[in-house]
Amino acid sequence: MIGDIAKRTGTKVNTIRFYEDIGLMPEAARTAGGRRTYGDAEVRQLAFIRHARDLGFSTDEIRSLIALSANPDQDCKEAGSLARRHLASVEDRIARLTALRNALADATRDCEGGRIADCRVMEAITMPADLDSGTRV
Amino acid sequence: MIGDIAKRTGTKVNTIRFYEDIGLMPEAARTAGGRRTYGDAEVRQLAFIRHARDLGFSTDEIRSLIALSANPDQDCKEAGSLARRHLASVEDRIARLTALRNALADATRDCEGGRIADCRVMEAITMPADLDSGTRV
DNA sequence: TTACGATCTACAGTCACTGTAGGAGCAAGC
DNA sequence: GCTTGCTCCTACAGTGACTGTAGATCGTAA
CATH class of the missing domain: 1.10.1660.10 (Multidrug-efflux Transporter Regulator; Chain: A; Domain 2)
Structure with a gap:
C-alpha cells in the first residue's frame, strides 16, 4: 500500500x-x-x-x-558524463556553501549582544566585491 | 534604468x-x-x-x-538567531553534498569504459542503508 | 520620420511538489 | 448488519520563485 x-x-x-x-x-x-x-x-x-x-x-x-x-x-559513458557534469556543479555548490558557513559563523559570533549597526550578517552575505560602482542607473 | x-x-x-x-x-x-x-x-x-x-x-x-x-x-539577536538557524542547515547541506561528491567521483572513475551493470552511480546515490527490508507492501 | 531597442503592464507557464475536496474501500467493534 | 474511523482514490487548485510572452509605449539614432 x-x-x-x-x-x-x-x-x-x-x-x-x-x-x-x-x-x-x-x-x-x-x-x-x-x-x-x-x-x-x-x-x-x-x-x-x-x-x-x-x-x-x-x-x-x-x-x-x-x-x-x-x-x-x-555503455556506461552516458551515465558517467551525467555524473561528471553533476560533479562540477556539486563542487561549486560546496565551495559557495562553505564560504557562507564561514560568513554565518562570523556573523553569529559578532552578533552576540551587539546591535544591527555593528552586525556583519548583511555584509557577510552581500560580499560587494563583485559589484560595479556607479551612481544612478 | x-x-x-x-x-x-x-x-x-x-x-x-x-x-x-x-x-x-x-x-x-x-x-x-x-x-x-x-x-x-x-x-x-x-x-x-x-x-x-x-x-x-x-x-x-x-x-x-x-x-x-x-x-x-x-538588538541584533533576531538577525543572529536567523543566521544561526541557517548555519545549521548549511552545515547539513555541506555534509550531504560532500558525501555526494565522493560518490560521484567514485562513480565517474568506476564508469570509465565500463557497463552500467558494473557502474556504481545508482548505488552511490541510493545508499540503501536507510531502507527497511520487506516484501510487497 | 521611421526604425529599432528598451521598457512598460498584465498575465500565463514552469518545476517539483503540497494541500484539499469529495467519495470509496475495508477492518474492528457494537 | 451497521457504524466508526482510517487509509486510499481521483481530480484539481495552490505554492514559491521565478521565467516567458503579448501588445503597447518610450526614446534615440539614422
Missing part, C-alpha cells in the same frame, strides 16, 4: 502519485479494490529517486539515469 | 520587477516617461537579495533581514 512505501522511504503519498503521473515511477499494480501495491524493486526505485532529488538531480536527469539503468548492456 | 541594474547585479529584468511586486525591493522612482530608475542603495539591496537567494535564504527570510537592517538601533 502506498502509505507503507511512503513511510519506508520518507516520501509523501501525494508525491509518490505525482512521480507515477510524470513517469518517474512505473504504474503501480492494483488490488481488487483499486489500491496501489509495491514490491521491493519499486521501493528501491523510489528510494533512489528521493536520494537523487535530495542531492539536486532534476526529475529529467533522474529519468535518464533510470532509463540508462534499465538497459544495463549499453 | 532597469536594464543597467540588471546587468550590474546579474539579475533578469523580470525578476527585479517581481521583487518589487512582492515587496523585496522598494517601489522604484520613475522617469517622466514611466521607466524605473535606481540609485546605489537599490543596487546594493538587489545585490544583497541575489546573494542571499543564491545561498539558500527564502524571500521571507530576506524580507526579515532587510526589515532588521532598516532599524539598526534594535
Whole structure:
C-alpha cells in the first residue's frame, strides 16, 4: 500500500502519485479494490529517486539515469558524463556553501549582544566585491 | 534604468520587477516617461537579495533581514538567531553534498569504459542503508 | 520620420511538489 | 448488519520563485 512505501522511504503519498503521473515511477499494480501495491524493486526505485532529488538531480536527469539503468548492456559513458557534469556543479555548490558557513559563523559570533549597526550578517552575505560602482542607473 | 541594474547585479529584468511586486525591493522612482530608475542603495539591496537567494535564504527570510537592517538601533539577536538557524542547515547541506561528491567521483572513475551493470552511480546515490527490508507492501 | 531597442503592464507557464475536496474501500467493534 | 474511523482514490487548485510572452509605449539614432 502506498502509505507503507511512503513511510519506508520518507516520501509523501501525494508525491509518490505525482512521480507515477510524470513517469518517474512505473504504474503501480492494483488490488481488487483499486489500491496501489509495491514490491521491493519499486521501493528501491523510489528510494533512489528521493536520494537523487535530495542531492539536486532534476526529475529529467533522474529519468535518464533510470532509463540508462534499465538497459544495463549499453555503455556506461552516458551515465558517467551525467555524473561528471553533476560533479562540477556539486563542487561549486560546496565551495559557495562553505564560504557562507564561514560568513554565518562570523556573523553569529559578532552578533552576540551587539546591535544591527555593528552586525556583519548583511555584509557577510552581500560580499560587494563583485559589484560595479556607479551612481544612478 | 532597469536594464543597467540588471546587468550590474546579474539579475533578469523580470525578476527585479517581481521583487518589487512582492515587496523585496522598494517601489522604484520613475522617469517622466514611466521607466524605473535606481540609485546605489537599490543596487546594493538587489545585490544583497541575489546573494542571499543564491545561498539558500527564502524571500521571507530576506524580507526579515532587510526589515532588521532598516532599524539598526534594535538588538541584533533576531538577525543572529536567523543566521544561526541557517548555519545549521548549511552545515547539513555541506555534509550531504560532500558525501555526494565522493560518490560521484567514485562513480565517474568506476564508469570509465565500463557497463552500467558494473557502474556504481545508482548505488552511490541510493545508499540503501536507510531502507527497511520487506516484501510487497 | 521611421526604425529599432528598451521598457512598460498584465498575465500565463514552469518545476517539483503540497494541500484539499469529495467519495470509496475495508477492518474492528457494537 | 451497521457504524466508526482510517487509509486510499481521483481530480484539481495552490505554492514559491521565478521565467516567458503579448501588445503597447518610450526614446534615440539614422
